[in-house]
Amino acid sequence: MSVEPQPTLDNVFPRQEIAVDIACVGFGPAMGGFLTTLTNGFTTEAGSALQSTVSPGMPPQVICYERADDIGFGVSGVVTRARGIRKAFPDLDCSQIPMAVPVKHEKLLYLLDPLGASRRSRTLRLADLAIRALGRILPFEQHALELPYIPPFMRKHDGIVMSIGQFNQWIGSQLMSTGLVQIWPAMPVSEPLIERQAVVGIRLADQGVDKTGEPQAGFMPGMDVRAQLTVVGDGPVGAVGRAIDRKFGMPEGHSRNDWAVGMKMVIELPEPSSLDPGTVLHTFGFPEPEIFGFLYVHPDRLASVGIFVPSWLPNCSRTAYRYLQHYIQHPYLWRHLNGGTLRSWGAKSLQESGRRGEPLLAGDGFARIGEGSGSTNVLTGSGVDEAWTTGTLLAEGVLELLREGKPFTRGNLESAYVGRRRKSWIDRESQIAEDARNGFHHGVIAGLLGMALAGFSRGRFSFAHNPQLAGQQIGPPELFYERRLSPDQIAEIRNRAEINNMPFHDALMSASGWPEIQHDGQLLITHQDALLMGGKVQAPLGYADHVRFINPELCRQCIDKTCVSMCSGQAITRGGNAIPGFDREKCVYCGACLWNCPQANVEFHAGAGGLHSAEN
Ligand SMILES: Cc1cc2nc3c(=O)[nH]c(=O)nc-3n(C[C@H](O)[C@H](O)[C@H](O)COP(=O)(O)OP(=O)(O)OC[C@H]3O[C@@H](n4cnc5c(N)ncnc54)[C@H](O)[C@@H]3O)c2cc1C
Ligand code: SF4
Ligand code: SF4
Numbered sequence: 355m356s357v358e359p360q361p362t363l364d365n366v367f368p369r370q371e372i373a374v375d376i377a378c379v380g381f382g383p384a385m386g387g388f389l390t391t392l393t394n395g396f397t398t399e400a401g402s403a404l405q406s407t408v409s410p411g412m413p414p415q416v417i418c419y420e421r422a423d424d425i426g427f428g429v430s431g432v433v434t435r436a437r438g439i440r441k442a443f444p445d446l447d448c449s450q451i452p453m454a455v456p457v458k459h460e461k462l463l464y465l466l467d468p469l470g471a472s473r474r475s476r477t478l479r480l481a482d483l484a485i486r487a488l489g490r491i492l493p494f495e496q497h498a499l500e501l502p503y504i505p506p507f508m509r510k511h512d513g514i515v516m517s518i519g520q521f522n523q524w525i526g527s528q529l530m531s532t533g534l535v536q537i538w539p540a541m542p543v544s545e546p547l548i549e550r551q552a553v554v555g556i557r558l559a560d561q562g563v564d565k566t567g568e569p570q571a572g573f574m575p576g577m578d579v580r581a582q583l584t585v586v587g588d589g590p591v592g593a594v595g596r597a598i599d600r601k602f603g604m605p606e607g608h609s610r611n612d613w614a615v616g617m618k619m620v621i622e623l624p625e626p627s628s629l630d631p632g633t634v635l636h637t638f639g640f641p642e643p644e645i646f647g648f649l650y651v652h653p654d655r656l657a658s659v660g661i662f663v664p665s666w667l668p669n670c671s672r673t674a675y676r677y678l679q680h681y682i683q684h685p686y687l688w689r690h691l692n693g694g695t696l697r698s699w700g701a702k703s704l705q706e707s708g709r710r711g712e713p714l715l716a717g718d719g720f721a722r723i724g725e726g727s728g729s730t731n732v733l734t735g736s737g738v739d740e741a742w743t744t745g746t747l748l749a750e751g752v753l754e755l756l757r758e759g760k761p762f763t764r765g766n767l768e769s770a771y772v773g774r775r776r777k778s779w780i781d782r783e784s785q786i787a788e789d790a791r792n793g794f795h796h797g798v799i800a801g802l803l804g805m806a807l808a809g810f811s812r813g814r815f816s817f818a819h820n821p822q823l824a825g826q827q828i829g830p831p832e833l834f835y836e837r838r839l840s841p842d843q844i845a846e847i848r849n850r851a852e853i854n855n856m857p858f859h860d861a862l863m864s865a866s867g868w869p870e871i872q873h874d875g876q877l878l879i880t881h882q883d884a885l886l887m888g889g890k891v892q893a894p895l896g897y898a899d900h901v902r903f904i905n906p907e908l909c910r911q912c913i914d915k916t917c918v919s920m921c922s923g924q925a926i927t928r929g930g931n932a933i934p935g936f937d938r939e940k941c942v943y944c945g946a947c948l949w950n951c952p953q954a955n956v957e958f959h960a961g962a963g964g965l966h967s968a969e970n
Pocket of ligand 3: 920923924941947
């Protein structure tokens with residue numbers, strides 16, 4: 355008896371398939387570096403050109419897919435020494451890139467707490483008392499101590515202040531004008547195509563589906579893009595890189611446990627402003643001692659101001675937006691910002707495990723570049739130039755293999771790319787930085803000491819590594835607020851928040867001494883208004899939810915619900931039945947829910963949209 359073949363999605367809605375030479379995932383600084391060096395090498399001075407193997411007679415076919423709706427929708431500070439970027443553009447003129455300017459003044463500041471609301475250890479409180487007492491003879495003003503010296507490993511004095519969105523746009527338009535590469539925004543890549551232990555291309559996300567991914571009217575299965583080489587530069591929380599990690603595993607002893615969420619605002623400074631373009635302030639100490647911050651001044655009275663909320667801040671009530679609002683109101687900064695206007699804001703995760711989080715850099719048919727490949731240096735506080743340079747190193751290796759007609763096997767990529775990377779300044783500096791931040795697992799003072807130890811000893815001395823998962827570094831409120839609130843008070847705040855359907859984390863912060871934010875409708879605006887400003891939330895129809903809660907029962911039993919308080923876009927809510935809800939239209943795609951859940955109960959897929967701005 356013959357059995358009728360069952361219809362499957364793939365034969366009812368056949369997937370389109372194309373073949374290219376090189377498929378690229380994500381367009382950030384790493385991919386900018388890769389594609390710039392690659393396309394520069396396609397044609398030699400003698401005019402002979404490399405040829406495509408899939409379209410003979412043509413140059414190699416290179417296609418890059420970016421999930422955000424525009425290639426200029428990155429989120430980052432940025433001050434960068436731009437060593438790699440300048441190598442690619444020796445005559446770089448900052449005035450060609452909107453919002454870019456050479457660094458002019460640089461300061462490192464310890465911010466004291468003018469409100470008495472942050473959680474400071476006894477040692478830090480004693481240090482604060484001493485600083486205030488000696489304030490007249492120290493460079494101390496507006497509750498901030500200017501450190502007389504910036505360690506050489508942190509200095510950016512020869513660098514550039516930029517907007518990553520503008521930089522990406524600038525690079526992208528140069529690349530597209532060569533006609534040698536196609537860059538497609540609004541195209542999330544859902545997964546790598548893996549056959550017989552090799553990556554053979556990528557699959558784009560399905561469209562015309564409901565929240566759960568089920569086909570609806572207008573269903574369009576994501577195209578398969580088959581490629582000889584897949585270059586993965588999908589940043590810290592990229593779904594493609596993580597799928598490769600799951601399939602091939604991480605190198606022995608490597609893991610990604612240290613993270614931060616960086617949230618920033620672009621502020622139009624009030625007129626007149628005494629802040630010169632090119633001014634760079636690095637801060638620590640406030641709003642919590644664990645939170646580092648920055649203020650970078652661009653031309654035309656614009657400033658980027660932001661904070662990093664790290665995984666080792668042991669506070670489940672970790673709302674970056676509220677912390678950022680308190681940060682900008684620190685008297686040292688507020689005197690420059692008060693009266694300014696919020697132009698845009700954004701948030702994004704940073705992978706802070708550095709070299710220890712380095713995945714398999716290359717395998718049969720694929721190579722990894724950028725922050726997802728462990729390039730960000732947590733000692734120098736630098737990620738853009740490192741990401742860019744990993745891209746250029748891969749491109750040099752790929753050009754070598756193309757010229758020699760060698761296939762993109764693991765062995766060939768290891769010698770052409772990984773070998774180059776191991777000999778580069780990226781690798782040397784990442785070794786020094788490897789254990790630089792371990793001290794923060796033992797407290798802020800130990801953390802700062804550890805950075806100094808590692809930096810000055812060139813990595814020879816540091817604190818021991820704590821292999822705790824990021825989500826498990828976050829403690830319950832009863833512990834974090836023990837000096838200010840009793841467990842009974844916390845229980846009551848929790849009850850009241852639940853009955854009134856108010857955010858628990860906000861109520862907790864207010865009860866523990868943080869003043870309510872006095873909204874001025876201009877710079878201090880509600881989180882909801884920030885999401886709506888300028889129409890910058892983008893959630894195109896027809897895509898599945900990219901955030902999912904794996905085991906609802908775990909959520910039901912979870913009391914603290916860190917995923918709700920830390921969500922950068924208020925996209926995760928308490929939901930019904932104690933299971934969080936997810937609203938894609940509010941998700942800014944920061945990726946922080948992936949690593950903040952103590953139970954690792956969140957799936958984070960490739961998604962379209964997000965809240966970004968070309969000024970970020
Ligand atoms: C607030 C903040 C401030 C910072 N300040 C500085 C600073 O002052 N100096 C500095 O050097 N660094 C700074 N950084 C770090 C820096 O931004 C990163 O190290 C750098 O952007 C990494 O570049 P990348 O190309 O590896 O990744 P990304 O810039 O993250 O780019 C990856 C791209 O891939 C896309 N992508 C992801 N998944 C997919 C998918 N499935 N399909 C298609 N596309 C996908 C993403 O949308 C993104 O555009 C800061 C970061 C933040 C968040
Ligand atoms: S995802 Fe579930 S388990 Fe994780 S923090 Fe949120 S509610 Fe708790
Ligand atoms: S739901 Fe979206 S905005 Fe919220 S933490 Fe996750 S990625 Fe960020």
